[in-house]
Each structure stands twice: as structure tokens, then as C-alpha cells.
Amino acid sequence: DAGVIQSPRHEVTEMGQEVTLRCKPISGHNSLFWYRQTMMRGLELLIYFNNNVPIDDSGMPEDRFSAKMPNASFSTLKIQPSEPRDSAVYFCASSLPGQKIRNQPQHFGDGTRLSIL
Amino acid sequence: QQQVKQSPQSLIVQKGGISIINCAYENTAFDYFPWYQQFPGKGPALLIAIRPDVSEKKEGRFTISFNKSAKQFSLHIMDSQPGDSATYFCAASSPGNTDKLIFGTGTRLQVFP
Numbered sequence: 105d106a107g108v109i110q111s112p113r114h115e116v117t118e119m120g121q122e123v124t125l126r127c128k129p130i131s132g133h134n135s136l137f138w139y140r141q142t143m144m145r146g147l148e149l150l151i152y153f154n155n156n157v158p159i160d161d162s163g164m165p166e167d168r169f170s171a172k173m174p175n176a177s178f179s180t181l182k183i184q185p186s187e188p189r190d191s192a193v194y195f196c197a198s199s200l201p202g203q204k205i206r207n208q209p210q211h212f213g214d215g216t217r218l219s220i221l
Numbered sequence: 222q223q224q225v226k227q228s229p230q231s232l233i234v235q236k237g238g239i240s241i242i243n244c245a246y247e248n249t250a251f252d253y254f255p256w257y258q259q260f261p262g263k264g265p266a267l268l269i270a271i272r273p274d275v276s277e278k279k280e281g282r283f284t285i286s287f288n289k290s291a292k293q294f295s296l297h298i299m300d301s302q303p304g305d306s307a308t309y310f311c312a313a314s315s316p317g318n319t320d321k322l323i324f325g326t327g328t329r330l331q332v333f334p
Contacts, residue, residue, distance in 0.1 A: 146310075146325065146326035146327050147324040147327065149322070149324075152320060152321065154320065160318075195265075197264070207253045208319075210267070214262065215263075215264055
């Protein structure tokens with residue numbers, strides 16, 4: 105089975121440029137998560153969707169960050185304009201919806217390593 | 222506000238030894254505590270998880286110990302192997318928001334032969 109697919113794997117761009125990260129969740133999963141990982145702050149949840157609807161975007165750092173999920177098989181995380189402090193590894197994860205009795209594991213992609221010069 | 226505190230930040234263990242990673246939480250509403258394992262260049266993957274109705278859960282060489290009164294839980298890796306070298310994250314979620322995991326800051330484990 106294909107896992108969560110992220111693209112690109114690496115992105116290097118100059119400050120001020122627009123950056124778009126892409127994610128294809130596992131088929132049948134209807135929860136999708138965007139995380140940012142840095143040495144200083146660890147793994148931070150930026151936003152998550154259930155059934156393509158944003159549920160919690162409290163982790164989105166600034167208005168420069170936006171995320172969309174136009175359909176069940178695709179999501180984007182956009183940074184505009186990008187800044188050097190946005191440099192990090194960005195992960196997308198998907199899962200079946202959590203339930204009161206049983207939590208569903210989150211399946212992570214291999215991440216996008218973003219460097220803003 | 223950091224709701225799940227993890228220690229140590231890094232850990233070096235000899236092959237065959239026991240690796241122990243600790244986490245403490247603040248929110249007493251948390252009722253699900255997973256551990257994720259991350260290899261370099263890969264995303265985290267679920268390793269083992271526990272609910273507070275049991276004090277211990279074991280899967281192979283991996284054991285979670287849970288202390289509800291102290292609001293602490295730990296991962297024990299018995300007979301540690303070089304292949305266990307990875308970063309380990311503890312996490313927690315509450316019943317009101319089962320999808321949202323709050324992660325610890327991670328522990329980098331190195332197992333030397």
C-alpha cells in the first residue's frame with residue numbers, strides 16, 4: 105500500500121518567495137495533519153483537517169501560512185512570503201478519524217526539508 | 222505552553238542495555254499516550270501506545286510504564302540494538318479531541334555495538 109506522499113522532498117528558495125508543499129494522504133483516510141519539525145521546538149502541529157474541513161489551525165504561526173484541502177486526496181501548505189525562520193522539516197500525516205473508544209494511529213510521510221536562504 | 226515534557230534529550234546506550242525515556246504531562250484529561258519512532262530522513266511511526274486504565278503495556282522488547290498519580294509515563298527498550306537508534310517521541314491526546322496529538326520534544330537514542 106502506498107503511504108503518505110509528500111512533495112517536494114527538498115526545497116531551497118530565497119527569502120520572500122512563495123513556497124508550496126504538497127501532500128497525498130493514504131486512500132480512505134479522512135483526517136490530515138500538517139506538522140513542522142525543528143531542533144528547537146520539536147514536532148508542532150500546524151493544522152488538521154477532517155473530511156477536507158479545517159478543524160484546528162491554532163498552530164499556524166502567522167498569516168503567511170495557509171493550508172487547503174480541496175479534495176480527499178490532496179492538500180497543500182503554502183508560505184508566502186517565506187522567511188529564513190521558516191526553515192524546517194514539514195510533515196504531512198493522515199489517519200482514519202479518531203473515535204471515543206479507540207484512537208487511530210497517524211501515518212506520516214517522509215517530509216519536506218525546507219531551507220529559506 | 223508545553224503540555225508534554227520529555228527527557229532526556231539524547232541517550233547513548235550500549236548494545237544489550239536498557240534504554241529508558243521519560244515523559245510527564247500536565248493535562249489530567251489526557252487518556253491516550255502513544256510513542257512514535259523516527260529514523261533519519263523518515264517520518265515518525267507509531268511504536269506502542271497505552272491508556273491510563275493499565276499501568277504497563279509490553280510489545281516485544283518495548284514496554285510502556287504508566288503512573289497516573291504522578292502524571293508520568295516512560296518507554297523502556299530492553300536488550301537495546303543498534304537498529305533501535307532513532308528519535309523517540311511521546312505524545313498524548315484527550316477524549317474531547319482524539320485526533321490531536323501533543324508531542325514531546327523527542328529523545329535521540331544511539332545504541333552502540
